Amino acid sequence: xxxxxxGALRMPRPKCDxxxxxxxxxxxxxxxxxASITEEWxxxxxxxxxxxxxxxxxxxxxxxxxxxxxxxxxPSREIEIVVRYDxxxxxxxxxxxxxxxxxxxxxxxxxxxDVLFLGxxxxxxxxxxxxxxxxxxxxxxxxxxxxxxALAIAGHYTGxxxxxxxxxxxxxxxxxxxxxxxxxxxxxxxAGDRVRFRQAR
Amino acid sequence: xxxxxxxGLATVQDLGRVGYASxxxxxxxxxxxxxxxxxxxxxxxxxxAACIEVFGRLVVVADxxxxxxxxxxxxxxxxxxxxxxxxxxxxxxxxxxxxxxGVAAPLVLGSRSTLACLTDPLRAGSVIGVGxxxxxxxxxxxxxxxxxxxxxxxIAGPDAQGFDAFVSATWRIGAASNRMGTRLDGPxxxxxxxxxxxxxxxxxxxxxxxxxxxxIVIGPDGPTTGGYSIIAVIxxxxxxxxxxxxxxxxxxxxxxx
Numbered sequence: 357x358x359x360x361x362x363g364a365l366r367m368p369r370p371k372c373d374x375x376x377x378x379x380x381x382x383x384x385x386x387x388x389x390x391a392s393i394t395e396e397w398x399x400x401x402x403x404x405x406x407x408x409x410x411x412x413x414x415x416x417x418x419x420x421x422x423x424x425x426x427x428x429x430x431p432s433r434e435i436e437i438v439v440r441y442d443x444x445x446x447x448x449x450x451x452x453x454x455x456x457x458x459x460x461x462x463x464x465x466x467x468x469x470d471v472l473f474l475g476x477x478x479x480x481x482x483x484x485x486x487x488x489x490x491x492x493x494x495x496x497x498x499x500x501x502x503x504x505x506a507l508a509i510a511g512h513y514t515g516x517x518x519x520x521x522x523x524x525x526x527x528x529x530x531x532x533x534x535x536x537x538x539x540x541x542x543x544x545x546x547a548g549d550r551v552r553f554r555q556a557r
Numbered sequence: 558x559x560x561x562x563x564x565g566l567a568t569v570q571d572l573g574r575v576g577y578a579s580x581x582x583x584x585x586x587x588x589x590x591x592x593x594x595x596x597x598x599x600x601x602x603x604x605x606a607a608c609i610e611v612f613g614r615l616v617v618v619a620d621x622x623x624x625x626x627x628x629x630x631x632x633x634x635x636x637x638x639x640x641x642x643x644x645x646x647x648x649x650x651x652x653x654x655x656x657x658x659g660v661a662a663p664l665v666l667g668s669r670s671t672l673a674c675l676t677d678p679l680r681a682g683s684v685i686g687v688g689x690x691x692x693x694x695x696x697x698x699x700x701x702x703x704x705x706x707x708x709x710x711x712i713a714g715p716d717a718q719g720f721d722a723f724v725s726a727t728w729r730i731g732a733a734s735n736r737m738g739t740r741l742d743g744p745x746x747x748x749x750x751x752x753x754x755x756x757x758x759x760x761x762x763x764x765x766x767x768x769x770x771x772x773i774v775i776g777p778d779g780p781t782t783g784g785y786s787i788i789a790v791i792x793x794x795x796x797x798x799x800x801x802x803x804x805x806x807x808x809x810x811x812x813x814x
Contacts, residue, residue: 358715361790362813364760366715379579392578392758394782399758401578404793474581475756475782477674482756519674539665539675543580 357410365408366399372421374432375473375547381421385414393473393547395482433549437516437534439465439507440556443527449509452492461555463487464528469514471549479518479537481545486514498524505531507553518543532556558617558625558656558685561640565613567679568736569660570653572605574668578781584761585670585777588651588736591797592628596655599626606659606688607669609679611652615643623687624657650730650803661686673736673778709795710813711764716754716786719746719766723788723810730806731771736778739800740771741808756782762791762799774799 357367372378375393382391382398387406392399402408441461443449450457469483486509494510499522502508506517508525517523518536536544545551560567570593573586587593587610594604601624609615617625619635626632627643635641643654662669671678679685713720723746731740746766759765763775765785774791775783791799792813802808 359712359790360714360758360760360787361712361762361792363762363793364758364790366758383576389575390578390584392781394756394758396755397757399578399760401575401760473756473782474579475758476581476780478577478580478582478672480581521674537580537675539663539672542577542582542666547579 357415359408360399361408363404363406363408364399364401365410366397367415369393369396369398370418370421372418373548374421378418378421379547381418385410392475394475395472395484433546435545435549435551436554437551438532438556439529439553440532441465441507441529443507443529445508445526446528449490449492449526449528453489455489460490460528463490464509464514465553465555467552469551469553471545471547471551472513473547474543474545477517477519477521479543479545481515481536481543481547481549481551483514483551484512486512488512492526494524495526498522502527503530505534505536507531558619558623558635558687560615560679560681560683560685561618562616562681563613563679565611565615565645566735567609567611567613567615568671569607569662569679570610570670571607571668573670573777574666574672577666578758581781582666582672583778583781585668585672587653587670588777588800589628589649589653589797592649592651592801593653593655595628595630596626596653597659599630599632600624600655600657602655602657602659606655607662608656608660609643609654609685611643611654612650614645615654617641617643617654617685620684626655628653646803648803649801650734651801656685656687659688661688708809708811709799710792711789711795711810712792712813714763714787714789715757716766716788719786719788722746723764723766723772724812728772728808728810730802730804730808732804734776734804736776738765738776738779739774741774742771745769745771754784754786756784757787759783759787760790762793762796763787764789764791776800 469485502523507529510525
């Protein structure tokens with residue numbers, strides 16, 4: 357357990373396959389108003405007037421989540437997103453991976469991905485499950501403009517930019533007919549969802 | 558009320574949205590909540606009513622009679638057609654304009670604060686609706702000092718390498734600062750060895766050390782996760798004072814347990 361100042365704590369992300377339940381449990385801890393996860397960390401945020409502290413027994417109680425419990429498990433959704441593989445970096449990625457563009461597309465669209473966490477910007481999901489042959493580095497310096505709904509890869513992740521923004525991932529396509537963040541319901545993808553990409557015809 | 562002119566940045570802010578960090582949604586809300594509260598109390602609003610947050614200079618014109626106040630606490634009643642100017646304050650990075658009843662921006666995930674990627678900032682011609690809260694207009698007449706005192710307290714972060722060098726240096730609030738982050742100008746700190754960190758949750762007030770060596774303090778619109786070292790975090794009691802410092806101000810940090 358490490359302090360992030362006097363209002364937040366972080367701990368290694370518990371090995372738990374039901375992230376929705378994990379977030380619900382830690383948000384119910386005394387004084388906790390929010391929680392956030394990444395691939396390696398879980399952070400809890402406390403109300404403004406509450407000193408950051410979690411009883412060790414509560415942390416130990418997370419061990420119970422390692423076993424799937426059908427009563428607390430939020431349904432893991434299977435989501436298909438239609439994409440057009442038209443990203444400006446597609447040919448560079450093919451060259452870097454020493455394969456044809458068609459092979460990049462075939463590999464990327466045949467894998468299935470798990471939403472590990474969201475961060476960077478509202479609704480931006482880090483998807484795990486990229487075939488290792490497609491692992492490429494980030495751009496040496498980020499682009500100033502990545503278009504909305506750009507499909508991208510970097511390291512062992514793939515993801516879609518919910519909004520136009522600067523960004524350093526390699527752009528391989530465009531997600532079609534999907535709103536990744538909206539003002540009423542928030543993020544479309546949630547940690548724990550499973551995602552597949554289907555190439556637009 | 559209508560925005561007549563903006564030189565700088567003006568957005569609608571309240572106390573932010575809490576509960577959406579795991580969706581990548583920053584907390585948002587006023588850069589200096591204590592100043593927002595002060596403006597709200599002056600016009601008789603609830604503490605967290607939405608206000609206009611102003612970096613720079615703002616001119617508004619009333620389209621009907623309305624009570625307004627800034628963080629200075631004096632209430633002014635504008636009649637239809639009357640203008641009001643929020644001038645930059647040399648002692649404050651940011652100012653707040655409250656209207657009696659609160660600013661009636663749409664509620665998005667529990668907050669009326671502008672969610673940067675979803676909504677544009679205010680611009681000339683923007684119409685500011687007035688909310689249904691009761692504005693009773695009792696001036697509070699308080700000073701604007703936000704009390705940094707001897708220094709801004711910081712707590713060592715999980716990547717504390719470089720902390721001693723950081724805390725012993727004097728810094729200035731960098732000109733490139735915005736609501737996402739405050740840049741600190743000063744000595745270039747030696748980078749921690751091999752400091753490629755896996756992405757970690759951040760927090761408002763976290764002092765990150767990116768590759769360039771110039772620290773950035775995460776602001777209310779900053780990303781919820783990041784891969785830079787977190788060398789320290791500003792104590793919550795000192796965050797308002799820190800964020801109130803004008804660009805170019807010098808600042809010293811003190812270690813807090």
